[in-house]
Amino acid sequence: MKKLTILLLIGLSTTATAFAQQTNPVTDAGSPVADLPLSASRAEILLPVLFISFLLVILTSLIKYFLDFRLKNKLIERGMQEQLTAYLSAKNEHEKQNEVVKLSILFLGLGLGLLLTYFTAPVDLHSLAIMAMSLGLSYLAYFLYLRKTDR
Structure with a gap:
């Protein structure tokens, strides 16, 4: 759980750092970012954060399933009790x-x-x-x- 939290924090901070831009509407009046409404600038920040966190959750789920599969195979190879493997x-x-x-x-x-x-x-x-x-x-x-x- 700690690793998942650390991965999420790294992903969120990386996204925030990559999309961090400060625009001044007075000096950057002709820039495309200054002309966007407030909701569009929120979407520029929120969507990459959600996308990266979604990818991290998928990645951790795949790793969990892979490690569970390896654990089952090792239990079967070592000849653990059938009751234990059946229970798992x-x-x-x-x-x-x-x-x-x-x-x-x-x-x-x-x-x-x-x-x-x-x-x-x-x-x-x-x-x-x-x-x-x-x-x-x-x-x-x-x-x-x-x-x-x-x-």
Whole structure:
């Protein structure tokens, strides 16, 4: 978890450093950045940060799956007890199913949030509130799903 936090902080600071520009509307009146509305400048900062954090999450998930696969193979090669390997594999099957359901609910919420944002144009601060609300409701739906399946 600490490594993921460090990777996210490095990615966010790299993005912020790469896109950090200070423009003065008086001296840079003809520049394309000075002519953009405030929401466009927010998008220039927010979208690269979100994109890099999304890539880091995908990368860490792939590394986790790869390391879990290697661990299972080593347990099988060393001839560990069959009960232990059966327990680990059964637990992972249940976790994989929950992971798939979680991602599908989150992407459904993300899609609905983007659809609502599209219909409530212009894109501004309220669009971020809509996206946050839709993702929050997605996590709530996932929580309710987990509570229902644990019974």
